[in-house]
Amino acid sequence: MDRNQSHRQVATMKQSLFDQGYLDHEQFNQLEELQDDANPNFVEEVVTLYYRDSARLVHSIEQALEKSPIDFNKLDSYMHQFRGSSSSIGAKKVKAECSLFREYCRAGNGEGR
């Protein structure tokens, strides 16, 4: 009984993430399709890698923002990496934010307005 409830909760959460545009339906499905009996934890493993990688990138970005003057090329490079991995996971909103951030970098816009 509990298990079915958990499954339903997960399904609801997932659908809500799709609906709100946080998670890309197609890409996340691709990840789930790659999971099978021989690789039962694939999605969890790849998302865990993503979180770790993202934490590292966010830290580097924060540090880069502290510097004066801002090195926009470096920032752009970090954002490119972040955007790439977000795209691979289906993290749609993060990907969109990264793209926007990159536009500011290219415009040399340190304020982001």
Add this chain to the structure above:
Amino acid sequence: MAAAGTESLRWNLAEEVGVSGCNGSGSEEFHVLAVDDSIVDRKLIERLLKSSSFKVTAVDSGTRALQYLGLDGEKSTSAVGFNDLKVNLIMTDYSMPGMTGYELLKKIKESKAFKEIPVVIMSSENVLTRIHSCLEEGAEDFLMKPVKKSDVTKLKDFMVKGDQAEKGKRSSIKRKMDDDILKLTMPPTAIASSSSEVEDQSSSASHSPSSSSSSPCSSPCKRTRLQ
């Protein structure tokens, strides 16, 4: 593991058919060298490739890829002999720190030993000039990231292309071997009459290709097998 199980099954089948001894790569599995600096993308591409039954070696830079191939000048670091761990395809990300995928592509195409290996470029950015220069430089294809299962299943076409010469050789060897086996099972009189047939009909077209080629083939076949 399921993967290991199917691998050994394939090897056994290949041995029965008698072609595996002819060259080192043996089984029908293709080996892809994947190059990407992103750990997330490496994990993803590895799983994608493995789920299409490819063998995968994933490295994090162009430099590492060259080291793996033994193209970095340090002969001792090469993991790739010509008969084992043969690479059938190289898949590389375009934007990487240090050496870009384009630069790696150039180095591979400049190398006598590896220029025949098909190279596929992956990128998250749809830049036409970039795509154009990669294709000009000899890349087989340019894939937009994120790479999908359908992109990966298409890769087999590129590998068959490169392998065509080898496969042609293998299938003609197989035909000749089959004839050998056939000869052994035929009664002696039948063999005698079939050889005389060959002499009489040597000028005619091969309406029965197996009988016309069976007699001269036994020694070449054995020689090839021992290789």
